[in-house]
Amino acid sequence: MLAMNYRGPYRIRAEQRPMPEILHPEDAIVRVTRTCICGSDLHLYHGMVPDTRVGMTFGHEFTGVVEEVGPMVQNLKVGDHVLVPFNIACGKCNFCKQGLYGNCHESNPMATAVGGIFGYSHTAGGFDGGQAEYVRVPYADVGPTVIPPEMDPDDAVLLTDVVPTGYQAAEMAGIKPGDTVVIFGAGPIGIMAARCAWFFGPSRVIIIDHVDYRLEFAQRYAKCEAYNFKSLGDPVVFLKKTTDWYGADVCIDCVGCEAEGNTLQTLSGRITLMQAGSAIALQWAINSVKKGGIVSVVGVYGPPFNLAPIGNILNKGITLRANQASVKRLLPKLIEHVQAGRLDPKGLITHRIPLEEVSDAYRMFSSKLDECIKTVLIPSAKA
Amino acid sequence: MKDIKDHTDIPGWGMDADPENEPTYPMKNYTGDDHNRINYERSEQQPPTVEILVSTERPAITRVFGTSAPPSGLSGMIRRYAFKHSEDRYRHWIPLILADRINTIEGLIDDVTKGHIPNVAKERGWRMELEHNAKGFLGKTLLCSLTATAVAVYLLNKKK
Numbered sequence: 071m072l073a074m075n076y077r078g079p080y081r082i083r084a085e086q087r088p089m090p091e092i093l094h095p096e097d098a099i100v101r102v103t104r105t106c107i108c109g110s111d112l113h114l115y116h117g118m119v120p121d122t123r124v125g126m127t128f129g130h131e132f133t134g135v136v137e138e139v140g141p142m143v144q145n146l147k148v149g150d151h152v153l154v155p156f157n158i159a160c161g162k163c164n165f166c167k168q169g170l171y172g173n174c175h176e177s178n179p180m181a182t183a184v185g186g187i188f189g190y191s192h193t194a195g196g197f198d199g200g201q202a203e204y205v206r207v208p209y210a211d212v213g214p215t216v217i218p219p220e221m222d223p224d225d226a227v228l229l230t231d232v233v234p235t236g237y238q239a240a241e242m243a244g245i246k247p248g249d250t251v252v253i254f255g256a257g258p259i260g261i262m263a264a265r266c267a268w269f270f271g272p273s274r275v276i277i278i279d280h281v282d283y284r285l286e287f288a289q290r291y292a293k294c295e296a297y298n299f300k301s302l303g304d305p306v307v308f309l310k311k312t313t314d315w316y317g318a319d320v321c322i323d324c325v326g327c328e329a330e331g332n333t334l335q336t337l338s339g340r341i342t343l344m345q346a347g348s349a350i351a352l353q354w355a356i357n358s359v360k361k362g363g364i365v366s367v368v369g370v371y372g373p374p375f376n377l378a379p380i381g382n383i384l385n386k387g388i389t390l391r392a393n394q395a396s397v398k399r400l401l402p403k404l405i406e407h408v409q410a411g412r413l414d415p416k417g418l419i420t421h422r423i424p425l426e427e428v429s430d431a432y433r434m435f436s437s438k439l440d441e442c443i444k445t446v447l448i449p450s451a452k453a
Numbered sequence: 454m455k456d457i458k459d460h461t462d463i464p465g466w467g468m469d470a471d472p473e474n475e476p477t478y479p480m481k482n483y484t485g486d487d488h489n490r491i492n493y494e495r496s497e498q499q500p501p502t503v504e505i506l507v508s509t510e511r512p513a514i515t516r517v518f519g520t521s522a523p524p525s526g527l528s529g530m531i532r533r534y535a536f537k538h539s540e541d542r543y544r545h546w547i548p549l550i551l552a553d554r555i556n557t558i559e560g561l562i563d564d565v566t567k568g569h570i571p572n573v574a575k576e577r578g579w580r581m582e583l584e585h586n587a588k589g590f591l592g593k594t595l596l597c598s599l600t601a602t603a604v605a606v607y608l609l610n611k612k613k
Contacts, residue, residue, distance in 0.1 A: 077564075078557030081576040094499040094517050120549035121532070123522035124560035142497070160516060162494050164486040176495065179507045179515040181540055186517070193549075196505070196519030208517040209496070242480060343550065374546040393480060433578025439585035 072449065073127045073202030074428045079117030080436075084428045087127070090198065090206035095142035098210035100134035100154065102449045104227040105200040105425070107435050108156075109257045110326070110370050114191055115432050118327055118340075118347055119372050121180065121192040129447075130156035130188040131231045132200030133223060136214075145211045152214040153226040154207055155234070155397030158186030158197060161212035172394030177208065183373075184394065193373075201428060203449040215401055218409065225408050227446060228415035233404050234395040235368050236262025239322050240270060242391040243366035247271035249319035252309055252358055254351040256284040256296065258418050258444045259368060260324035264292035265413065267322075276312070278305060278354070280330055283441040291417055299331055309358040317360030325351035326369025327376070338377065349376040356382050356390075367392035418444040425449040504529075506536040528556035 073087040090099055108131055114122050136150045146152065158178075159171040165185075166174050177186025178195035186208070189199015198205065207214060217226040236259050245251055249272040253264050256279035267275045275294035279285050285296035302308040309318060327347020328340060335348035355365045356379050365388055383390060407413040420443045423431040434442050460466045475483050486493070496516045503523040507514050524532045531552040538545040564571050574580070582590035 077560050077571065077576060081557075081571070081573065083571075083576045093502070093520065095497055096517075117553060120546050120553065121535075122553055123524075123528075124556045124563075125522040127521065158517070160496055162496065164489060164491075164493055167486050167493070168484050169480065169482040175491070176516045177518075179505055179511060179518045180536075181508050182510045183540060186515075186519070192506070192519070192522070195515075196521050198519065198521045208499075238480065373540065374543055389476070391480075396480065399480075429576050429578045430581040431578075433581040434585070436578075437582060437586060439581055 071203040072425055073198070074129065074425070076114070076122065076126045076128060077124055080115065082115065082128075082429050082432055084426050087202070090202075090204055092138060092140045093206065094208060095140040096209050096211060097140040098136050098143055098146055098207045098214065099138040100132075100152065100200075100205050100207050100214070101137045102132050102134040102200050102203055102205055103151070104134075104223055105129050105132035105202075105447045105449065106227055106230075106232070107201075107431055107445045107447065108231055109259060109435075110190070111432075112436050113327060113347070113370055113372065115436060116328065118343075119191045119193060123192055123196075126189065126191070126196075127198040127202050127205075128189040129199030129201030129205075130190055131227060132188075132205065133217065133227045133230065134200070134205070136210075137204065139210060143210045146214060146216075150214075151217050151223075153217050153230050154188070154200065154205075155213040155215075155401070156187055156190075156231045157213065157394060157397055158188065158195060158208050159212050159398060160209050166212070169396055169399040170393070171213070171396040171398045173396075187394070201425065201447060203425070213398055215398075218405065221405070221408065222416055224416035224419055224446065225414075228418060228444075229401065229404055229408070230397065231395070232258050232262050232418065232444070233266075233408075233413065233415050234397040234400045235259050236264075236324075237266040237269075237400055237404060238393065238395040239263040239324060239366050239368040240267040242364075242368075242393065243267070243270075243320040243322055244364050244389075244391075245270035245272050245320055248273045250274040250313050251276065251320045251322065252318040252355070253277045253294075253322045253324055254329075254355055255279060255324035255326075255369065256281065256288040257324065260322075261288045261292050261418065261443070262415075263322050263324050263368070264288060264294045268293070269407075269412075272320075276309070276318070278309075281438055284438070284443065287441075287443055305331070305354055306357045309354075313360070317363060318358055319360055319363055321355035321359040321363065321365050323351045323355045323365065323367045323369045327371045329369075335377065345376050346372040346374060347376065349378045352376070352378050356386075356388060359386070359388060361386045362388070364389045364391065368395070419446055421445040423447055506532060509537070509539045510541075526556075526559050528552040528559055531555065 160176040174185035186195035329351040339348035
């Protein structure tokens with residue numbers, strides 16, 4: 071089968087690889103119909119995530135048709151067209167039982183801090199991902215959800231990560247009617263977080279980034295205010311000023327460890343790797359939020375540590391909430407939003423590229439070329 | 454003998470508890486299962502068909518795991534060392550980052566020994582850069598080349 075193959079930082083290729091096999095009675099083999107490149111994949115692509123091994127296939131956003139099921143799979147049958155959440159969750163451990171599917175305790179032997187994630191390094195379990203024609207899906211009875219027949223497959227593939235992560239970013243922020251919400255990062259997750267924030271009744275949603283085309287897209291798609299931090303001088307002062315010198319009620323970090331905007335953070339975090347990436351977006355979020363405010367984090371930060379203003383979290387009495395999205399928990403609500411026309415996930419998609427051209431697709435997304443917001447890779451395997 | 458978990462003789466024990474105050478809600482639907490710790494029903498164990506490195510913060514391997522790219526070569530040795538230390542330690546993460554870089558070189562050697570010369574320009578997606586950002590890309594390439602040349606000249610002169 072054709073699959074993406076990681077060869078080192080900034081080097082990937084599509085090549086023939088062995089077909090995945092059922093390795094556990096609760097496995098399924100899925101023929102991928104659509105798969106996306108996520109902003110989180112760029113952290114792997116840039117070599118920022120420890121234990122990202124050469125020969126691995128990335129991809130944690132995919133839909134596909136069930137080709138084979140293990141003997142203990144009961145909820146899926148061959149031929150089902152499913153969307154597969156990015157979290158690999160057993161459904162039985164105490165974390166899964168309480169809805170924390172992103173924190174499953176039985177899907178990642180390599181680390182306890184994070185549950186298993188498809189195609190996301192060995193730090194997240196060493197599973198090959200969905201940027202391939204076929205993929206092994208463990209715990210197939212738990213995560214995979216049959217796509218409603220009337221749902222557009224492009225909407226479905228974005229329900230595997232982008233929409234739930236954007237929604238949970240807003241949900242964790244505890245937005246109250248009338249709140250001012252500031253979102254750092256106008257990538258797909260930030261844009262979706264801005265769009266989903268409106269479900270909670272804020273009076274203002276502001277998005278901050280440094281790429282004009284992304285800001286224009288965010289403004290159009292998420293109906294929010296958009297500002298380029300490069301033209302603001304000091305973004306924290308700007309945000310204080312625009313909130314009556316009070317601070318935002320809520321700040322959401324949708325950037326993670328590769329934020330631009332601060333030379334010291336870039337030098338120590340992105341160039342010399344003295345810390346696990348640049349944490350400037352988190353710093354801005356902590357420093358821009360009001361006292362007693364909430365900071366929600368869905369941007370990916372890797373081990374071992376980041377320089378962030380912990381002292382201000384204490385002094386300002388900030389509540390910090392963060393997690394990988396629990397896709398399965400959120401799916402029923404999000405499917406309803408999509409079916410009712412309240413959300414248009416596929417509106418994020420700007421590029422459709424064959425899996426064979428995965429190297430170009432990564433480069434385009436990484437370098438922000440051709441006004442790329444979201445790329446869908448289309449594998450060509452036939453049933 | 455008094456049950457070690459019975460604190461009812463402590464004045465005021467539990468009187469201000471508010472089950473409604475659950476800061477993790479709605480992300481977490483608190484059930485009290487946390488207090489059962491790791492006692493829960495488990496799936497069958499996936500047979501370990503490849504070498505799997507396990508965090509020292511776990512009692513055992515998880516019921517399922519990925520079998521992609523098992524540790525091998527020098528990078529594998531470094532990874533095995535890293536996994537002797539907990540996720541809390543720099544001596545876990547720093548060696549893993551080092552192993553990743555060595556693994557990249559091993560990948561190149563592996564390609565060449567199998568008769569595959571990697572098309573680095575294609576792997577790096579340079580075609581995309583040339584198509585959409587030719588000026589910036591060529592400028593950056595020129596800058597990198599000049600820097601590399603300057604460093605090489607400096608080092609050669611230093612040897613003399």
